[in-house]
Amino acid sequence: MLAACAQQGVLEEPVPLGDFALGLNIVVADNVQKVPISREATVEEWETAMKAAVAARFGRYEGTKLYNIGISVDGYALAPPGIPVVAAPKSVLVITANIWDDAAQKKLNAxxxxxxxxESLSGETIVGSGLTRTKQQQMDALTFNAAKKVEDWLLENPSWFGLTAEEVAAAMKARREAAKQAKSDVPAEEPAPSAVPKPK
Structure with missing residues (x-):
């Protein structure tokens, strides 16, 4: 049996995002569509989970201007339990994001x-996360990945935040190198003691 526990993703070090600071964190799920084979999740549950993911990722930035992020939760499928492994569906989330310059009251994306x-691929999700994760764990994993996609999108538009593409590229490179260094600094596990008889 695979372990039933699941971990939400780990936040990477934030990449400098110019003058960005999170203003309004708006999430609406009033018109969300559910795929037929799915666990049920309420509008309130989706709005709460998505807001938490946005706050966790973007609340770390301490720029000098406020930017409002608006997200619509459009559709989802949460893999249910009890489905045969060969037909185990994958969990999926569809969102639409918009961003505004708060002071200028201007929407930045057309x-x-x-x-x-x-959900991120793992030993748990490869057979269908409905067998190994709770509904909340699935929603946390999906909204974490969705917030990361939004962050990547903002980094593709550095001029919105007073940055150049070169500055973003340098920051991304530094983050990748820091991640590699962090992995190499993790001590290797000590080998299990061998069954060698103790000297008399």
Missing amino acids: EGKQFTVF
Whole structure:
């Protein structure tokens, strides 16, 4: 049996995002559509989970201007338990994001940016996370990945936040190198003691 516990993703070090600071964190799920084979999640549950993911990721930035993020939860499928492994569906979340300059009361993107995200692949999700994760764990994983997609999108538009593409590229490179260094600094596990008889 695979372990039933699941972990939400770990936040990477934030990449400098110019003058960005999170203003309003708006999430609406009034018109969310559910795929037929799915666990049930309420509008309130989706709004709460998505707001928490946005706050966790973007609340770390301490710029000098406020930017409002608005997200619509458009559709979802939460893999249910009890489905045979060969037909185990994957959990998925579809959102549309928009961003505003708060002081200028101006929307920065011409059209909403839609993202489709899945749960991160692991030994638990490869057979269908409905067998190994609770509904809340699935929602936490999906909204975590959705917030990361929104962050990546903002980094693709550095001029919104007073940055150049070169500055963002340098920051991304530094983050990748820091992540590699962190992995290499993790001590290796000590080998289990061998069954060698103690000297008499």
